[in-house]
Amino acid sequence: MQLTRKLVLAKAKASDLDSVKKLNCWGCSLSDISIFSQIPHIEVLTLSVNSISSLSPLAGCLSLCELYLRRNMIPSLSELSHLRSLTCLRVLWMAENPCCGTDLNQYRLTVLRCLPRLQKLDNQVVTEDELSLALVEGEEITAPPATVQNHVSTTGMTDAETENDPLNYNMEETNKIREQLGMKPLPRDKFPSLTSPSPRETKTAIKKTHTLEAILLLLTDLDEEELHxxxxxxxxxxxxxxxxxxxxxxxxxxxxxxxxxx
The missing domain is CATH 1.20.5 (Single alpha-helices involved in coiled-coils or other helix-helix interfaces)
Incomplete structure (x- = not known):
């Protein structure tokens, strides 16, 4: 079942999607939540006991503080990569999803490594010792593979074009680091133009140079704790x-x- 605008407004008792701050869709047999790309100001969201398998529609909900997803159909922890940009997220309930597996301790460490700002996971408070352990023993989560090949990116270029674009290396490395820290990616117009590499430079050397530039750009956005x-x-x-x-x-x-x- 698809979550529709009409259903959202009825449950939230709101007149428009922009004003929706809290929403409870517990047990609504939902599988399609793409509507959340139009609800940017949601703060508390309950989606437990549904059939949701993808978290990508939540990537733009930057005000989200609490997210309840217990008993859904989320297949892989890689879906959590869509939540990295949600810097306000402090409470997450993911238990009883296929992605949790049988080793619940490793599951918990992996989630906390991906989302280190969480204060409560599955109704249990996150401790400093647990978070430190998660950064060492938790598994690294990578984004799920794209479902559409050679799609047009947000820059208006296809994947094949951006792969050979020297500016894209700078953007890719910067935004990869920002994503790992739970920060919003920078748009293309925030990056200075780059000169084309000389024929003698290898792709590896180019990427290393741009990685350094990306890190230097990123440092200006970090606070004292993150710089430490x-x-x-x-x-x-x-x-x-x-x-x-x-x-x-x-x-x-x-x-x-x-x-x-x-």
Missing amino acids: IVHTATHNKLSYYTLTTETLTNSLHTEKAADIEH
Whole structure:
């Protein structure tokens, strides 16, 4: 069953979709919730006990604070990637969906790694220790595969065109990082034009350069807590490279000394 405008307005007792802040559709046999692309200001949403399989229509509900999805048909935790941009989301109830699997502890850690801003998951308060563990042991969630090939993107270009567009590398890397932090993607017009790469540059080198640019663009949007996370991760990686370099240098000195002795 499709959730319609008429049903939404009747349940919310509202005159238009923009004014809908709370909506309870518990047990309405819903499978199609595409209407939420037209309800941007929803804050509390109950969709438990339905037949919903995709969360993509909720990606634009940026004011959503509480979301109840218990006992639906969500097949994979990859659907949670659609909720990463919902920075206000603090309460999520996902239990009794196929995506939860049998290892409920791993399920919980994976959800919290994807949505670290949650304060309550499946009616249980999220602790700081649990969140720290989730960032280490939770599985990384990737977006579900596209259902339409070679579609036209929001830039008005097809996938084939954007793949070879140097500006797209910058946008892709920046928005990938922003998505992982639960932030809204930046539109194409926010990125400076890039010169075409020289024939000698490889695709890998280009992407590395643009990744750096993307990170520098992203830093301006982070608050103190998020900058501290970036600082810690950077420090740990630099320590790893320093240790690796020292180990390699010591190994070369040992080999050189051995050659001199012989």
